[in-house]
Amino acid sequence: MIKRALQLFITALLCAMSTGALAQPAYPDRPVRLLVPFAPGGGTDIVGRVVAQHMSGVLGQSVVVDNRPGAGGSLGEEMMARATPDGYTIGMVSGYGTNAAIYKLSYDQVNDIQAVIAIGDSGMIVALHPGVPVKSVQDFIAYAKANPGKLNYSSSGTGAITHLATELMNVMAGVRTTHIPFKGTGPALTALLSREVDFLFGSMPATLPHINGNRLRGLAVTTKNRLASLPNMPPLSEAVSGYQAVITYGLIGPKGLRADALRRWNTELNKFIESRDMKERLAKDGIEPVGGAPSVFQEVIRRDVEQWKRVVKEARLSFTS
Secondary structure, three states: HHHHHHHHHHHHHHHHHHHHHHHOOOOOOEEEEEOOOOOOOHHHHHHHHHHHHHHHHHOOOOEEEEEEHHHHHHOOOOOOHOOOOOEEEEEEEEEEOHHHHOOOOOOOOOOOOOEEEEHHHHHHEEEEOEEEOOOOOHOOOOOOHHHOOOOEEEEEEOOOHHHHHHHHHHHHHHOOEEEEOOOHHHHHHHHHOOOOOOEEEEEHHHHHHHHHOOEEEEEOOOOOOEEEOOOOOEEHOOHHHHOOEEEEEEEEOOOOOOHHHHHHHHHHHHHHOOHHHOOOOHHHHHEEOOOHHHHHHHHHHHHHHHHHHHHHOOOOOOOOO
16 A cells, blocks of 8 residues: 555656646746847837837836847848747847848748738838939939939848848839948938938838938838828839839747747737827838738738849849948
8 A cells, every 4th residue: 555655656746747847937937039130220120119118018028129230131030030939039020021032041031930910011211311412203313314323322231121122223213323231220321311321211210200300301102102191202103113112010930939929929919009009109100000910921921022032033133232
């Protein structure tokens, strides 16, 4: 009897130890890193910090923004794809899908990540330094044609959507401008404000304040139609027929992201996107809310990767900077 009781006790103890080892603590039980693949001050960073502040409150743990710029965002994206899928590293991205069009990446932009949620869609603003002698998008195209290679533009990095969107305009409009890459829209804007460059295709959240403050001149938006928040700014397509370039802001995690973390981030951010405060904030920054299930953003990513690969191939674009 004693021997049998001892065996049962040992068996129960081993089962309890095994169950305890396998059980995951409730998510989250420590701070979460929000990885942003661009320098501070750009649209991705601005939206990311709004998300981080909100999620810190609802999760009861700090969500810390970690900027990892470089190679048009691909360095930070690779860190995201290679992260442990435990829910403690989440990535804030925008214009995701362009890097696969020009780089041989060590990760698959579609299959090595887990989409979490699409925050919103936005275009870019064609912004000029006030010293450039043009007042309209038609004047800009005419000036660029008359002065091939003279106009310099900054971007958030080689391969980033701000780069490819500008090159697409060059091809479609039949103009030639000179690319100077930076590690994010923040540094790219600083270069424009100091007249190191003449123009850029800037993200709405980062560029609008400088246009509203008359430090830069806004010429056009890259969306197909005029935006409700910028009714007086024409789409670039009015001068370059058929042109369109859209940025989707969203969150991703590594493939195999733990289910409770994915569910928590998606649920809480869907509620946040639907709130009046967030809708007003997004509208102010020229962003239209999206939201929805992770599969919605996963499909956007798949579509954008295919689209930009096709654009680069069909336009025969090559990149040396």
